Amino acid sequence: ASGRGGSFIPPFANELVKKFNVPVGIVSTGVGATSVREWLPEGERFPNPPTIMNKVVSHPQGGWMSKGEVYRNLISRIQFLGRYGFRAVLWHQGESDANQKDESRTLSGKLYEDYLGKLIKATRKDLNWECPWFVAQASYHTPEDPGSEDIRSAQRALWKSGLALEGPDTDSLTGKNRDHDGKGVHFSGKGLRAHGRAWADKVELWLSQELQEKKALVFVLAGQSNMQGQGVVSMDHEKYYNAGKGNLVWSMENSQSRDKMKHLRDEQGEWVGPPNVRIRYKQKDEVRSGPLTVGYTGYGGSSHIGPELQFGHVVGEHFQDREVHLIKTAWGGKSLFKDFRPPSSKGETGEYYTKMVEEIRAGLDDFSSNAYELGGFIWMQGWNDMVSQEATAEYAKNLVNFVADLRKEFSVKNLPVIVGELGNGGEAKPGSGMAKFRKAQNDGVKKIEQAWFVSTKEFARPPELSPNIGHGHHWYGNAESYFLIGDALGREMIRALNR
Numbered sequence: 001a002s003g004r005g006g007s008f009i010p011p012f013a014n015e016l017v018k019k020f021n022v023p024v025g026i027v028s029t030g031v032g033a034t035s036v037r038e039w040l041p042e043g044e045r046f047p048n049p050p051t052i053m054n055k056v057v058s059h060p061q062g063g064w065m066s067k068g069e070v071y072r073n074l075i076s077r078i079q080f081l082g083r084y085g086f087r088a089v090l091w092h093q094g095e096s097d098a099n100q101k102d103e104s105r106t107l108s109g110k111l112y113e114d115y116l117g118k119l120i121k122a123t124r125k126d127l128n129w130e131c132p133w134f135v136a137q138a139s140y141h142t143p144e145d146p147g148s149e150d151i152r153s154a155q156r157a158l159w160k161s162g163l164a165l166e167g168p169d170t171d172s173l174t175g176k177n178r179d180h181d182g183k184g185v186h187f188s189g190k191g192l193r194a195h196g197r198a199w200a201d202k203v204e205l206w207l208s209q210e211l212q213e214k215k216a217l218v219f220v221l222a223g224q225s226n227m228q229g230q231g232v233v234s235m236d237h238e239k240y241y242n243a244g245k246g247n248l249v250w251s252m253e254n255s256q257s258r259d260k261m262k263h264l265r266d267e268q269g270e271w272v273g274p275p276n277v278r279i280r281y282k283q284k285d286e287v288r289s290g291p292l293t294v295g296y297t298g299y300g301g302s303s304h305i306g307p308e309l310q311f312g313h314v315v316g317e318h319f320q321d322r323e324v325h326l327i328k329t330a331w332g333g334k335s336l337f338k339d340f341r342p343p344s345s346k347g348e349t350g351e352y353y354t355k356m357v358e359e360i361r362a363g364l365d366d367f368s369s370n371a372y373e374l375g376g377f378i379w380m381q382g383w384n385d386m387v388s389q390e391a392t393a394e395y396a397k398n399l400v401n402f403v404a405d406l407r408k409e410f411s412v413k414n415l416p417v418i419v420g421e422l423g424n425g426g427e428a429k430p431g432s433g434m435a436k437f438r439k440a441q442n443d444g445v446k447k448i449e450q451a452w453f454v455s456t457k458e459f460a461r462p463p464e465l466s467p468n469i470g471h472g473h474h475w476y477g478n479a480e481s482y483f484l485i486g487d488a489l490g491r492e493m494i495r496a497l498n499r
Contacts (some may be wrong), residue, residue, distance in 0.1 A: 003174060006187070006189060006192045007028075007192060008187070008192045008193075008194065008195040008196040008199065009026045009028065009196065009198030009381070011175065011193045011195075011197060011200075012026070012195075012197070012200050012203075013026055013196075013234050014195035014196075015197060015200030015204065016200060016203065016204065016207075017197065017201075018333050018395075018479070019081075019208075019264035020205050020207070024079075024228070025085070027077050027080075027081065028459065029073060029074050029077050030092075031070055032290050033052050033096050034050070034052070034055065034070065034093065034096055034488050035052075035096045035097050035107065036053070036093060036094075036097055036107070036112060036115045036116050036119065037049075037064070037066060037097075037107070038050055038052075038055040038056060038066060038067075038070050039066070039070050039074070039093075039119050040066040040068070040071060040115060040118060040119055040122075040123050041066065041068050041071045041118075041119075042065075042066060042067060042068025042071065042072075042329055043065055043068065044063070044065060044068075044115075044118065045059055045063050045064065045065045045067070046063060046064055046066075046111070046115065047063050048063075048064070048104055048105060048107070048187060049095060049105060050097070050120075050450060051096060051100055051102070051105050052096075054439055055067050055070060057496065060464060063308035070118070071122070072295060074089075074123070074428065075123060075126055075127065078123070078131065079127065081469065082277060083127075083129050083275055083276065085129065087130070087132070088133065088134055088165070088201070088206075089123070089131060089132070089133045090136075090167065090199060090205070090207050091116075091133055091134060091135045091136065091164070092138050092167070092170065092202065092408055093136075093138060094112070094136075094138040094139040094151045094152075094155065095138060095139055095150075095159065095185060095232065096433055097139075097148075097151055098139040098141070098147065098148035098150070098151040099139075099145055099148050101160070107151070107156075108150060109148075109150035109151055109153050109154035109202055110154070111151075111157075112151055112333065113154035113157050113305030115157060115362060116135070116148075116154070116155075116158060117163055120133050120158075121161055121163075121350045128275055129275050129276070130321075132165055132206075133163070133164045133165065134164065134165045134166070134167040134199075134202060134203065134206075135155050135157070135159065135164040135165070135166075135167050136167030136168050136169070136170055136198070137152050137155055137156070137167070137168070137169040137170065137171050137172075137321040138155070138170055138171060139151040139152055139155075139171060139351070140170070140171040140185065141171075141172065141185050141230075142184070142185060143182065143183060143483060146171065146174065147171040152158040152171065152394075153231055158479055159355040160163070163425075165202070165203060166204060167199070167202055168195075168198035168199055168201065168202055169198075170195055171201075173187065173191050173194050173195060173198070175279075176188060176190055176191075177190055177191030177194055177195075178191055181417050183340035198257055200420070206248070210334075211310075211371045212371070213356045214321060214322050214323075215322070215371040215372050215373045216322060216323035216324065216325055216367060216372040216373075217315070217319055217322055217323070217325070217372070217373060217375040218324075218325045218327060218363075218364065218367060218372050218373065218374050218375055219311075219315065219324070219325070219326050219327070219375050219376050219377075219378065220326075220327045220328075220329065220360055220363075220374070220377045220378065221306075221308050221311065221326060221327070221328045221329070221330070221380070221494065222328075222329045222330060222332060222356055222377065222378070222379055222380075223330050223379055223380035224330060224331060224332055224334045224335075224380075224381045224382075224383065224384065225298070225330070225332030225380035225383070225421075225473075225474060226307075226380055226383070226474065226475065226485075227306055227307060227328070227330035227332075227380040227381065227423075228297055228298040228306055228331070228332055229296070229297035229298070229299075229304050229305050229306020229307070229308065229309075229482060230297075230304060230306070230468070230471070230475060230477050230482070231247075231248060231304055231305040231306065231475070231477060231478065231479035231481065231482035231483070232246070232247040232248065232303070232304060232467040232468070232477045232478075232479055233247060233249065233295075233302060233303055233304060233305060233426060233479065234248065234249045234250045234303075235247060235303060235399070235467065236249075236250075236290070236308070236467075238482075239260060241467040241468070241477075242394060242464075242466065242467050242468075242469055244456075244476065245464070245465050245466065245467050246466035246467050246476065246478040246479060247467050247477075247479050247482065248261075248264075248294070248305060248392045248416050248479035248483075250479075251447050251478075251479045251480040251483070252264065252265070255461075256480070257480050258484060260483075260487070261304075261426070263313060264309070264313075271293045271294045271302070271311060273291050273292030273293050273309075273313065273316070274292065274312065274313055274316030274317060274320075274324070275291075275316075276319070276320060276322065276323050276324055277291070277292040277312045277313075277314050277315070277316035277324045277325075278290060278291055278292065278323070278325050278326070279291075279292050279308060279312065279324065279325070279327075280298075280322070280324040280325070280327050280328065280363045280366060280429050281296045281308075281327075281328040282329070282380070283297075283299075283330070286300070287362075288300075289366065292308070292309065292312040292313075292316070292326065293309075294309060296309075296328060298307055298330070298332065299314060304477075305331075305479060305482055305483070306328075306482055307378075307380060307420070307485045307486035307489055308326055308486060309482070309483065309484055309485045309486055310482075310484075310485075310486030310487045310490065311326070311486035311487070311489050311490040311493075312326055312486075312490075313490070313491030314486070314491055314493075314494065315485055315490050315493060315494065318494050325359055325363070325367050325372065327359070327363035327364070327381065328375075329355075329356045329359040329360060329363075330380075331352055331355075331386055333384045334350075334352050334381070335384035335388070335391055336350075336381060336382075336385050336391070336395060336398050336399065336402060337385050337388065337390070337391035337394060337395070337398065338350055338366065338391075339351060339352040339353075339384075339385075339426040340352050340356065340381070340402065341353060341398065342398065342399075342401045342404075342405040342406075343404040343405050344401035344404060344405050345394075345398050345401045345402075346396070353402075353405075357406075357409055360410070363428040370447060374410055374412050375416070375493075376407060376415065376416040376417070376418065376493050376496065377415055377417045377418070377498065377499065378417075378418045378420070378489050379399075379402075379417065379418070379419045379420065380415045380419075380420040380485070380489070381422075382395075382422035382437060382441060383422060383424070383473050386422055386433055386434060387433065389433070392433065392437045392440050393440075395437065395440040395441065395444060395469060396440045396441075396443040396444035396447065397444070398403060398444075399419070399441070399444030399445070399448070400444055400447050400448055401419050403448050403451060404448075409457055414449070414450045414451050415450070416451075416452075416493065416496040416497060417445075417448060417450065417451040417494050418451070418452050418454055418489055418492050418496065419441060419444075419445050419451065419452070419453070419454065420453060420454050420456055420485060420488075421438055421441060421442075421455050421456045421457060422434070422437060422438060422441065423438075423443075423451065423455065423458070423459060423460060423485075424460065424472055424473060424475055425454030425457075425460055425472055426457050426460035427457060428457070431432060433484075439456075441453065444472055450496070452490050452492055452495075452496055454489055454492045455488075456484075456485050457461075458490065459475075459478060459480075459484040460475065460481060461475075461476065461478040461481055461483045463476045466478040467479075
């Protein structure tokens with residue numbers, strides 16, 4: 001695995017490129033002549049030392065323990081790739097634990113299974129995701145010592161337990177596949193090519209199933225300024241932000257939802273998101289993409305949040321075994337009547353309908369290296385239609401056309417659609433423009449198959465407990481409101497996908 005004398009990597013990668021027609025990156029972390037004991041995290045104890053001693057130390061209370069150097073190197077390289085650049089660990093090791101000349105340094109199969117299991121579990125804990133491991137059958141030394149059934153049995157046991165995936169049996173590559181005219185422990189050139197193909201056979205099958213069965217889920221979040229996000233994160237100027245009342249930091253300590261918000265920060269106080277969720281948002285001319293966190297709003301930086309934050313947490317938690325991608329596309333002060341006007345409605349197609357479609361396509365192109373499916377569309381918009389009687393009267397029809405055109409545009413006939421209520425200000429007075437508009441929203445949704453309307457008026461908070469006391473059109477900048485809107489939209493999307 002270390003590549004001394006040649007490498008299996010080129011033939012292995014070439015086979016994957018032929019199969020999947022994408023670039024393939026391999027990061028080598030092999031260290032020659034190492035025992036599984038040397039790969040353990042720092043401080044892990046074991047009763048007998050490996051053959052080579054420079055990566056272990058004696059324990060004060062007897063026995064030995066790992067220095068953790070090799071483990072730290074492994075973790076750092078996987079972390080560098082990240083969850084979305086990393087596919088799997090290919091583990092090809094066992095020779096330095098099997099049948100050592102000094103029997104006191106030989107590892108039993110039981111201990112090998114235990115230690116390798118600890119290693120796999122430690123990586124998953126430290127990386128905070130279930131990184132796949134392939135384990136090969138590897139214990140061969142020479143024709144006179146063709147392997148250890150004890151070690152091989154331990155390697156198979158890890159497959160059977162589900163802790164590891166089945167790697168190739170490279171102990172079977174003997175004769176001319178080994179160096180020194182078939183008498184050596186290492187592979188010859190022929191053997192390295194066979195070794196690479198054997199790994200490719202295992203990985204290709206698994207990867208094909210993964211790509212077919214677990215496509216990334218893509219959700220589009222679209223609308224105007226309240227989808228852009230106006231929830232204040234931490235600004236607390238006494239005059240301009242009401243001393244911070246209602247911002248996210250304040251809400252996590254004082255709001256009705258404080259217990260629901262604990263997951264937004266880690267023990268060090270850093271903002272965290274689900275490890276499987278990424279987001280893309282174009283703000284003006286700058287495209288920002290990466291792991292979900294605060295700040296994916298029209299303001300840039302990390303000063304505000306929108307519904308995307310808790311929406312991403314909800315769907316990411318529900319779909320833990322899949323990658324989730326959010327494409328956010330929103331502009332403030334835009335109406336469905338004019339700016340987002342769909343092609344099927346009479347008149348000129350809205351400039352921002354066209355821009356929205358372009359940004360969704362650009363986001364999907366960003367994810368094109370991974371298999372994906374469009375999971376749903378979330379629409380949070382309406383203020384600029386609500387203030388116009390003409391736009392309100394036409395809203396239901398325009399919404400029906402809008403959804404039909406989007407589904408046609410992206411060839412997803414039954415794309416689930418969630419429409420968030422324009423709930424600003426809470427309960428609306430009967431007969432008011434707001435009441436009429438909310439009815440128009442709901443009427444439009446009722447005419448669309450596979451579409452659902454989500455009430456949000458109950459999430460309104462009073463201006464005196466909010467950062468922007470004069471911004472009723474933006475929920476007064478109240479972060480709890482945006483958190484709860486995202487939560488409701490996310491949970492309704494999950495229900496829609498489960499129906």
